Amino acid sequence: MLTVWGRKTSSNVQALMWCIGELGLPYERHDAGHIYGGTDTPAFLAMNPNGTVPVLRDGGGEPLWETGALLRYLAGRYGAAPFWPTDSVVRARIDQWAEWSKINVTLGFTVPIFWQVVRTPPSRQDPTAIRHAVTKLDNLLSIAEAQLSRKTYLAGDEFTLADIQFGHVLYRYFDIPIDRQDRPALRRYYDMLSKRPAFREHVMVSYEELRARE
Numbered sequence: 001m002l003t004v005w006g007r008k009t010s011s012n013v014q015a016l017m018w019c020i021g022e023l024g025l026p027y028e029r030h031d032a033g034h035i036y037g038g039t040d041t042p043a044f045l046a047m048n049p050n051g052t053v054p055v056l057r058d059g060g061g062e063p064l065w066e067t068g069a070l071l072r073y074l075a076g077r078y079g080a081a082p083f084w085p086t087d088s089v090v091r092a093r094i095d096q097w098a099e100w101s102k103i104n105v106t107l108g109f110t111v112p113i114f115w116q117v118v119r120t121p122p123s124r125q126d127p128t129a130i131r132h133a134v135t136k137l138d139n140l141l142s143i144a145e146a147q148l149s150r151k152t153y154l155a156g157d158e159f160t161l162a163d164i165q166f167g168h169v170l171y172r173y174f175d176i177p178i179d180r181q182d183r184p185a186l187r188r189y190y191d192m193l194s195k196r197p198a199f200r201e202h203v204m205v206s207y208e209e210l211r212a213r214e
């Protein structure tokens with residue numbers, strides 16, 4: 001049994017839970033972080049000195065943190081090809097897209113765009129900064145658009161761990177009021193992901209509890 005600490009409105013928790021759902025693993029999840037608190041207690045900090053979510057424990061094992069590492073752990077222990085192949089050359093082609101998504105797309109979206117549009121009171125939002133961040137993200141999404149025009153999924157024609165690391169921000173990307181370029185391949189890809197039961201359950205989650213009011 002897996003134990004997860006983290007609120008379901010956390011984008012990193014969503015990536016982890018989506019992966020758990022795709023792999024069909026039994027779990028229990030405890031709300032922690034943001035309005036639920038609990039991440040600054042000695043007990044939590046002993047599990048994750050960063051005081052962030054998610055934290056994952058597999059059975060009676062050591063608690064683990066860092067979402068990218070958690071996804072690779074679950075995929076390596078419980079997944080199989082094509083989701084996470086054992087051949088290091090084949091796997092590296094998937095991992096490059098996963099890493100690219102984590103350090104570029106999710107970082108370029110979550111704080112500079114999502115936090116600005118949803119987690120900042122309207123009177124304190126900076127429309128110029130949001131526009132710049134959207135332009136920067138657009139450059140990355142053009143790379144994804146080119147790839148998804150040739151391939152069904154981000155790393156090829158099969159669903160892989162790279163899709164979790166990339167796709168888990170798309171619900172919010174398409175839902176919030178920002179300028180979006182017309183990207184038919186990205187839209188087709190998002191529509192396809194949104195038919196997956198685990199994506200619907202763990203990623204297409206209301207973010208209203210995060211919304212900043214005046």
Ligand SMILES: N[C@@H](CCC(=O)N[C@@H](CS)C(=O)NCC(=O)O)C(=O)O
Nearest residue numbers: 010011012033034052053066067068
């Ligand atoms: N690099 C870490 C980042 C973890 C992180 O910043 N998590 C956020 C939620 S997405 C958090 O804990 N925020 C504080 C909170 O929810 O109280 C990871 O990928 O797991």
